[in-house]
Amino acid sequence: MKGLTLRKIAEVTGGELRLSLLDKDGRYLCLDGRQLGESHRQLLGREVSSIVTDSRRAGDGALFGAIVGERADGHSFIPTVFDQGAVCVLAERELEMEDVFGSMSGDGAKTHDAVEPKGPRAWIRVENTVSALGAIAAEYLNILGIPVVGITGSVGKTSTKEMIASVLSVRFRTRKTEGNFNNELGLPLTVFSLEEGDEAAVLEMGVSHFGDMTALAGIARPGRMVITNIGTCHLEYLHDRKGVFRAKTEVFDFMKPGSMVFLNGNDDLLRQVEDVNGTSPVFFGVDSRCGGVSDLSAGSEISYPAGLQDVQCVTVTEMSPLGFDGTECTIHTPKGDMRVRVPVPGIHNCSNAAAAAAVGLSFGMSLDEIRRGIESARTISGRFKIMRSGSRTVIDDCYNANPVSMKSSLRVLKGAEGRRCAVLGDMGELGEDEVRLHEDVGAYAAQCADHLVAIGNLSKAMYESALRQRPGMSAVWYGTVEEFLADAKWQILDNDTVLVKASHFMQFGRIVEALT
Numbered sequence: 001m002k003g004l005t006l007r008k009i010a011e012v013t014g015g016e017l018r019l020s021l022l023d024k025d026g027r028y029l030c031l032d033g034r035q036l037g038e039s040h041r042q043l044l045g046r047e048v049s050s051i052v053t054d055s056r057r058a059g060d061g062a063l064f065g066a067i068v069g070e071r072a073d074g075h076s077f078i079p080t081v082f083d084q085g086a087v088c089v090l091a092e093r094e095l096e097m098e099d100v101f102g103s104m105s106g107d108g109a110k111t112h113d114a115v116e117p118k119g120p121r122a123w124i125r126v127e128n129t130v131s132a133l134g135a136i137a138a139e140y141l142n143i144l145g146i147p148v149v150g151i152t153g154s155v156g157k158t159s160t161k162e163m164i165a166s167v168l169s170v171r172f173r174t175r176k177t178e179g180n181f182n183n184e185l186g187l188p189l190t191v192f193s194l195e196e197g198d199e200a201a202v203l204e205m206g207v208s209h210f211g212d213m214t215a216l217a218g219i220a221r222p223g224r225m226v227i228t229n230i231g232t233c234h235l236e237y238l239h240d241r242k243g244v245f246r247a248k249t250e251v252f253d254f255m256k257p258g259s260m261v262f263l264n265g266n267d268d269l270l271r272q273v274e275d276v277n278g279t280s281p282v283f284f285g286v287d288s289r290c291g292g293v294s295d296l297s298a299g300s301e302i303s304y305p306a307g308l309q310d311v312q313c314v315t316v317t318e319m320s321p322l323g324f325d326g327t328e329c330t331i332h333t334p335k336g337d338m339r340v341r342v343p344v345p346g347i348h349n350c351s352n353a354a355a356a357a358a359v360g361l362s363f364g365m366s367l368d369e370i371r372r373g374i375e376s377a378r379t380i381s382g383r384f385k386i387m388r389s390g391s392r393t394v395i396d397d398c399y400n401a402n403p404v405s406m407k408s409s410l411r412v413l414k415g416a417e418g419r420r421c422a423v424l425g426d427m428g429e430l431g432e433d434e435v436r437l438h439e440d441v442g443a444y445a446a447q448c449a450d451h452l453v454a455i456g457n458l459s460k461a462m463y464e465s466a467l468r469q470r471p472g473m474s475a476v477w478y479g480t481v482e483e484f485l486a487d488a489k490w491q492i493l494d495n496d497t498v499l500v501k502a503s504h505f506m507q508f509g510r511i512v513e514a515l516t
Contacts, residue, residue: 001051002196003143004136006088007044009063010124012139013132015090017044020100021119028097031120043122048087051136051192053129053185060085065129067185068092074129075099082121089123090132130185131215137188138219146198149359150220152205152213152248153228153264154298155405156352157182158383159344160228163356165202167373171365172199180399182206184215191219200363208234208429210247217254224362225251226262226355230269231298231404235431241298245269252276262358264351265313268299282362283308284354286316292347295411298404314358316350321415324386324393331357338367340374344384346412353377384409389516393497398508401427401501406441409501414448416497422449423492423511425481425502426456434458439465446470449499453477453491455484456506481507485514 010017019031049061055077058064064081066074066089078089079102091099100121126132141148149168151161165176175198177190182204194201205216230245238244255261257277263270265283273281285304286293294301305313311334319329326343329350342353353374360370379385385396393416397409406424413420422445430437438458442465445452452475454463463477476491478484492498498515502508 001048001140001192004048004051004063004140005045006048006122006124008139009048009088009136010044012135013090013124013126014135015124015126015132017122017124018095019043019120019122020095020097021121022097022101028101029119030095043087043120046087051133051189053133053189055081055084058084058086062086063088063090065090065133066092067129078123087122089121090126090129091123092126092129094125095123133188134184134215134219137191138221140194141191141201141220144194144196144198146194146201147224147363148220148222149200149202150205150217150222150225150251151177151202151228152207152226152251154231154233154244154248154402155408156228156348157204157206158399159349159379160226160352160355161202161204162379163349163352163374163377164226164359166377167356167360167365167370168200168202168363170369170373170376172363173197174200174202176202177204180206184212187216187219205251207247207250209237210243211250213247213250214253217251221254221256222251222259223256224260224262224359225255226359227264227270228352228355229264229267229297229404231402232430232433232437233402234429235433236429237431239431241269249273260362262355262362264296264355265304265308265315266293266296266302266351268297268302271302271304280312282314282358283312284314284351284358286319286347286351286354290316290319290347292411295347295404295408296351314354314361316354319347319350321345323415323417329353333357333361333367335361335367338371340371343375343377344379345415346384346408348408384412387512387516391494392492392515394512394515395497395499395501396509396512397499397501398506398512399504401425401503402430403427403437403441406501407444409499410441410445410448413497413499419450419493419496420448421451421453421492421496421498423453423455423484423498423500423508424459424462425454425506425508426458428503428505435461438462442466443469446473450474451491451496453484455479455481455508456502459502481510485510490514 048063051063053065058081064086168174207213261276261281263281265285288304315332331338387394438461442462446466446469454477
């Protein structure tokens with residue numbers, strides 16, 4: 001990994017570099033940087049080949065970050081990773097002989113008689129391994145100099161990230177966040193996957209508390225930042241939408257003058273941003289004259305792009321739904337209009353395509369290149385993945401949920417053929433308004449689904465609200481996923497189109513498995 005020597009890693013983490021060895025008499029020696037001989041100093045100039053936190057992936061030349069987790073303490077794997085060829089370890093505590101070399105003899109006796117000379121084994125004592133990994137990632141991005149596109153927002157981060165990466169990949173060698181690696185640990189691990197020759201990095205940044213974005217932005221320092229919307233997520237910690245806005249926009253403090261910000265022009269709070277470090281934002285979104293625009297913001301509906309200069313906007317001006325095959329739409333840009341087929345259904349995905357077009361234009365891409373990138377975008381597991389199982393269609397959207405994303409998915413379900421079934425579960429971290437927000441989703445579900453299956457304690461309010469909205473509606477409530485799966489009827493029929501959606505902790509992936 002270019003430039004990441006042991007010396008540089010110790011410097012950027014503020015850690016204390018140590019070398020542990022066993023001499024010919026079996027004595028354990030632990031040397032600090034001031035005690036190293038010339039041969040040892042050469043080791044400090046060695047670049048690491050990879051940086052990992054999973055001991056199974058710590059191969060030759062790797063740096064292993066030992067993290068104390070809920071299930072295991074990474075420090076217990078240190079002897080193993082050294083035996084596998086790791087060149088260095090980050091540790092949050094002082095390491096004794098057994099911590100570095102393992103047991104001293106086969107029977108665990110505390111004698112040195114059976115110990116062979118070993119070493120040196122390098123390790124860096126840091127205060128916090130996760131923070132240290134973030135500091136290394138920030139330095140690595142600085143060394144590589146790759147343009148970074150940051151993605152955040154309450155809803156649609158992952159689908160927008162996939163769309164933007166698909167567009168940029170048409171011309172540039174592009175890396176992106178994989179899976180849910182969007183937090184203080186996942187972001188550095190994504191950065192460590194970058195290589196010389198990569199030309200763009202699309203990094204998803206997820207936050208749930210004040211200060212989370214400060215940590216992530218300090219690592220990524222994006223030159224381009226996309227905010228998809230400000231919704232009703234993590235209200236348990238962020239209190240209200242203004243709190244969500246404040247938490248997401250912490251990133252602005254880490255953007256240099258001249259950096260670009262891309263904001264959802266349909267969102268009432270984002271629309272109020274006029275300047276970021278001397279640069280006007282670029283707005284993307286769907287023309288307010290198109291149907292369904294109210295689903296693009298958790299706040300009041302506003303007129304878009306009215307009131308904004310044309311050069312600041314990339315706007316979806318008309319849409320022709322193609323069922324589950326997506327939507328054909330026109331995207332108006334400062335470079336001209338583009339007719340494109342967005343391969344994922346839903347008005348929110350047309351908005352995501354507009355965001356991708358805006359970012360593509362900022363990289364100097366042509367409209368034809370952008371069109372090809374949008375049309376080749378694909379969804380990933382758990383994010384509105386459409387699956388066919390015999391005569392049944394299952395929409396796997398179970399990775400996570402909040403009121404805005406629930407309504408967006410239900411709106412797509414509404415356009416399905418045959419009986420439309422919504423299997424919905426609890427949404428987490430909604431704070432004191434959680435019951436009312438579940439009731440709101442239930443009332444919306446009554447307008448979009450023919451049959452509702454609600455699962456979970458909070459979802460009972462969703463179920464009851466749906467029946468108040470539409471008395472006599474086909475609906476059932478289960479307390480747990482296990483109760484639903486144990487019901488031989490399942491309340492699901494052949495030829496149904498089934499939406500499966502809940503917050504991640506509900507583990508609705510088990511339902512998708514059962515239905516398919």
